Amino acid sequence: xYSENIISNCExxxxxWANFKGLxxxxxxxxxxxxxxxxxxxxEIIIKQGSPSSNAIFITSGLxxxxxxxxxxxxxxxxxxxxxxLLAGPGVHVNSRYCYSVAAITQVQACFISFDVIRTIIAGxxxxxxxxxxxxxxxAFRMHQKVLxxxxxxxxxxxxxxxxxxxxxxxxxxxxxLLLTRQEIGEMTNMAKExxxxxxxxxxxxxxxxxxxxxxxxxxxxxxxxxxxKG
Amino acid sequence: xYSENIISNCExxxxxWANFKGLxxxxxxxxxxxxxxxxxxxxEIIIKQGSPSSNAIFITSGLxxxxxxxxxxxxxxxxxxxxxxLLAGPGVHVNSRYCYSVAAITQVQACFISFDVIRTIIAGxxxxxxxxxxxxxxxAFRMHQKVLxxxxxxxxxxxxxxxxxxxxxxxxxxxxxLLLTRQEIGEMTNMAKExxxxxxxxxxxxxxxxxxxxxxxxxxxxxxxxxxxKG
DNA sequence: ATTTTTCTTTGACTTATATCAATCCATTGC
DNA sequence: GCAATGGATTGATATAAGTCAAAGAAAAAT
Numbered sequence: 001x002y003s004e005n006i007i008s009n010c011e012x013x014x015x016x017w018a019n020f021k022g023l024x025x026x027x028x029x030x031x032x033x034x035x036x037x038x039x040x041x042x043x044e045i046i047i048k049q050g051s052p053s054s055n056a057i058f059i060t061s062g063l064x065x066x067x068x069x070x071x072x073x074x075x076x077x078x079x080x081x082x083x084x085x086l087l088a089g090p091g092v093h094v095n096s097r098y099c100y101s102v103a104a105i106t107q108v109q110a111c112f113i114s115f116d117v118i119r120t121i122i123a124g125x126x127x128x129x130x131x132x133x134x135x136x137x138x139x140a141f142r143m144h145q146k147v148l149x150x151x152x153x154x155x156x157x158x159x160x161x162x163x164x165x166x167x168x169x170x171x172x173x174x175x176x177x178l179l180l181t182r183q184e185i186g187e188m189t190n191m192a193k194e195x196x197x198x199x200x201x202x203x204x205x206x207x208x209x210x211x212x213x214x215x216x217x218x219x220x221x222x223x224x225x226x227x228x229x230k231g
Numbered sequence: 232x233y234s235e236n237i238i239s240n241c242e243x244x245x246x247x248w249a250n251f252k253g254l255x256x257x258x259x260x261x262x263x264x265x266x267x268x269x270x271x272x273x274x275e276i277i278i279k280q281g282s283p284s285s286n287a288i289f290i291t292s293g294l295x296x297x298x299x300x301x302x303x304x305x306x307x308x309x310x311x312x313x314x315x316x317l318l319a320g321p322g323v324h325v326n327s328r329y330c331y332s333v334a335a336i337t338q339v340q341a342c343f344i345s346f347d348v349i350r351t352i353i354a355g356x357x358x359x360x361x362x363x364x365x366x367x368x369x370x371a372f373r374m375h376q377k378v379l380x381x382x383x384x385x386x387x388x389x390x391x392x393x394x395x396x397x398x399x400x401x402x403x404x405x406x407x408x409l410l411l412t413r414q415e416i417g418e419m420t421n422m423a424k425e426x427x428x429x430x431x432x433x434x435x436x437x438x439x440x441x442x443x444x445x446x447x448x449x450x451x452x453x454x455x456x457x458x459x460x461k462g
Numbered sequence: 463a464t465t466t467t468t469c470t471t472t473g474a475c476t477t478a479t480a481t482c483a484a485t486c487c488a489t490t491g492c
Numbered sequence: 493g494c495a496a497t498g499g500a501t502t503g504a505t506a507t508a509a510g511t512c513a514a515a516g517a518a519a520a521a522t
Binding site for chain 1: 299301302303305307320321322323324325330331350353354355357360361363364365367368369370371372374375377378379381382383384421462
């Protein structure tokens with residue numbers, strides 16, 4: 001973790017949270033004065049679950065994984081986060097602890113802003129408050145979907161969904177470098193790594209994907225969508 | 232559903248949302264003017280998943296179940312809701328649709344307040360906005376816990392947890408009338424109803440609970456807690 | 463009170479999925 | 493270049509949990 005501000009100031013920055021767009025010049029200056037940047041190497045921990053949550057963290061570049069540390073060392077990977085993402089978690093407003101961990105996958109540049117500042121702005125700017133509520137809601141909404149997916153779909157459906165998530169929401173391509181290990185895909189879909197391997201093999205046999213250890217190419221997206229929806 | 236206001240006005244009401252406590256007299260009057268009450272019989276639908284969410288709904292008396300309708304008719308029961316609970320769900324701020332259904336278990340009295348009013352107050356009252364954020368956060372937090380529980384614990388742990396939830400958070404007693412069917416307990420713990428029966432039988436054999444079809448008595452709470460935590 | 467419907471319970475069976483163990487492969491460090 | 497490490501893959505096996513079918517028990521409706 002190397003710390004020196006690279007982004008000169010918030011006004012010029014377009015890699016931060018969309019909700020900062022509606023701030024006044026003074027509010028933005030308040031944020032700018034009270035932030036610090038940090039850089040993380042791959043696999044370094046950005047947020048540790050259970051530690052006191054004093055800062056909102058915004059990724060400005062790179063890719064990170066958001067995951068919960070569960071029972072007996074088993075993790076649950078919630079999602080991948082790229083720039084323009086607020087990382088903080090609901091725990092902040094419940095018990096002032098982060099309720100998930102975040103670790104860098106690629107080199108990650110992140111901006112730390114004290115929650116005192118965020119709260120000040122929420123109190124003074126109703127639009128920002130609503131934006132904050134929308135952000136929280138969207139994350140909660142996805143979590144609701146996630147519970148359904150994890151509890152009601154079978155492995156094929158869960159894996160198909162993860163592959164589509166990577167293509168549509170993370171790498172924005174149907175032919176992507178897979179930055180996660182089978183283990184991590186398993187943590188995301190609640191399957192054993194061996195099961196991930198097996199079912200990827202099946203999908204490959206059926207010519208739905210082409211799977212290399214470190215990359216995936218989606219060959220038949222419609223079929224993959226059907227599998228994802230049928231469960 | 233029978234509709235006529237029973238509660239004379241918000242100021243006198245102590246069955247509503249804690250977050251209304253901090254409102255000014257004028258704000259409270261605004262709420263009071265724009266609310267209407269409704270009464271629901273057991274098993275009647277209060278909120279239907281997917282329908283447009285124009286109102287925040289507050290239960291003032293009775294018990295309701297909050298559940299998501301999943302794939303191929305399989306439900307996931309999220310929690311039970313009693314008085315002082317805001318029902319609305321994150322969908323409201325995402326796509327203006329309720330993302331879960333709510334159905335009355337006992338006779339339920341509920342208060343409907345338009346979201347326009349809620350938003351007006353959020354914009355004008357920072358304390359209320361923060362309270363709203365806290366409420367959203369707490370629900371999201373519980374959802375995070377729920378995913379872990381459902382995905383990482385085995386059936387014994389999940390059932391034990393549900394039984395403790397009823398005792399500690401719903402009926403406030405270790406000897407309670409069970410208002411849910413085995414089917415519904417299954418929907419809550421992601422198990423088949425037959426599995427619920429079997430494992431309740433096992434817990435009974437081990438003298439940890441006494442289970443009647445419509446009531447439960449917890450005999451050895453410590454042991455139940457261990458089972459719940461060990462998974 | 464009797465029928466009907468809705469729950470509960472039980473046993474036999476099937477299936478999905480995890481676990482274990484071994485091997486293979488690809489990087490990375492020396 | 494060669495060991496060392498961390499992942500990927502495979503097959504065999506174990507187990508958790510679901511499904512099906514049928515019978516009992518309660519509750520609700522007539």
